[in-house]
Amino acid sequence: MKRKKRIINPALPTTKKKVKKSSVPTPMEYVQLFNNCVIKKEKIAAVDKIIDEKVTVNRPRYESISNLVRLGTNAPSAAGNKNLFASVYTPFFDRYNTTPLSLNPTAANAKPESVLDIMTKPQMTTGLLGANFFDTGRFTPNDPFSFMNLFGGGGAIPWYFIACVHYMECSFSFKKHLHNGDPLTGYTVQVPANRPKVGHGPPFTFEESAVDAIKLMKYDKVTNWSLPFILQKLEGYNGFGYNKKGIHTPYLWSFSNQYVKGKYVKDGVFDAEAVSQQMGAAVILKRMEDRALISIPRN
Incomplete structure (x- = not known):
């Protein structure tokens, strides 16, 4: 009687599963990028000009929006607009x-x-x-010298975050919706469309539209406005596609050592040689910290 040959199947080669890396930077990566960010010398004057002429001069308006959101108060309409732009900011040496x-x-x-x-x-x-x-x-949540802002995230939306969104979406125009840059003379047309929901039709004030945009994004529920959170939300406004290309987004890092070239010239079209001519939002924040105008908590 013939013995049956034992057939031993060779062991299948083991393959390691590739771990798909997230396109969103980690909090530590954001902090490292920011701390190591160096603004190009030839761009510093342009960044300072934006900060002095567009950001800090409009701080009272950004603070008024933050206060309206925090207090749950509706902003005045265009028909009955009142001056809500009185700043809660007190100069450091006058406190x-x-x-x-x-x-x-x-x-x-x-x-x-x-x-x-x-x-x-x-x-x-x-x-x-x-x-x-x-x-x-004396120490308001938006105060850059407050214990809250120096040592931990506060609940109020930082005025400088609103300023950066205003820059990215509206190029600092107060005649546009903070949602997407559409004109305040009508409802928004681009995504998100048909905003704001404020109980009346157009025209709208910048403040009431901005409050609607912030609440729509649920930023009024955020309790910790740390640096990584701020940078992630700012980058999210234009998407995380640049990370998949292996470069840092120019929307945050243009004008600094963290960005060289590569740009989406239109939706879905990436040009590896194109260079962004718009300064990054993180660069504005970095320069403001360098000048001791703000202090952003790291965690």
């Missing part, structure tokens, strides 16, 4: 009075208050740093 350290006349052997004494009094009325140093009225 504290210069009252000398006070003496307590009723205490025996009275001595001037020490800095340690002052810092341990949350609701002090006199002293080196002035009245109610820890009062939240």
Whole structure:
């Protein structure tokens, strides 16, 4: 009787599954890109001009929008527009009075208050740093020098984020919808269409349309406006397609060492040799930090 040959199937070669890399940078990657960003010397003057003539001068308007969103208040319509552009910003050197350290006349052997004494009094009325140093009225969520903005993300939408969206979508024009740059004389036509929903027809004010755009994106629900979150949302306005091409998006990094060339010249058409002539939003923020105009929390 013949023995049957044992047929041993050769082991199939093992193949490692390729892990598909996300097209969205990680928070750490955003922080590293920003921290290592160097603005090209020949572009610094142009960036400063935009900051001085378009961004900081309109800070009160951006802050008013942030406050309207935070308070859940409707912006005035074009028919009954009121001046809501009063800034909550107080110049840094005007925030504290210069009252000398006070003496307590009723205490025996009275001595001037020490800095340690002052810092341990949350609701002090006199002293080196002035009245109610820890009062939240002095340190607003949009205040670049506040504890909230220096050491952690605040709940209020940073005015400089609204400014960057205004730049990217409207080229700083206050006659356009913050949603997509369509004119305020009518509803939006591009995506998102038929906005804003404010209870009346056109024309619209920039403020009421901006509040609608922010709420539509659910930015009013955000509680931590960290640097990675801000950069991700700004990049998301124009999509993450550049990362798939292996380059950093010019919408954030143009005019800096983080971008050289490559641009979508129209929808779906990428030109590897084209160079963006528009400064990146992250470059504006970087220059503002370099000039100590803002301080963005990293986490």
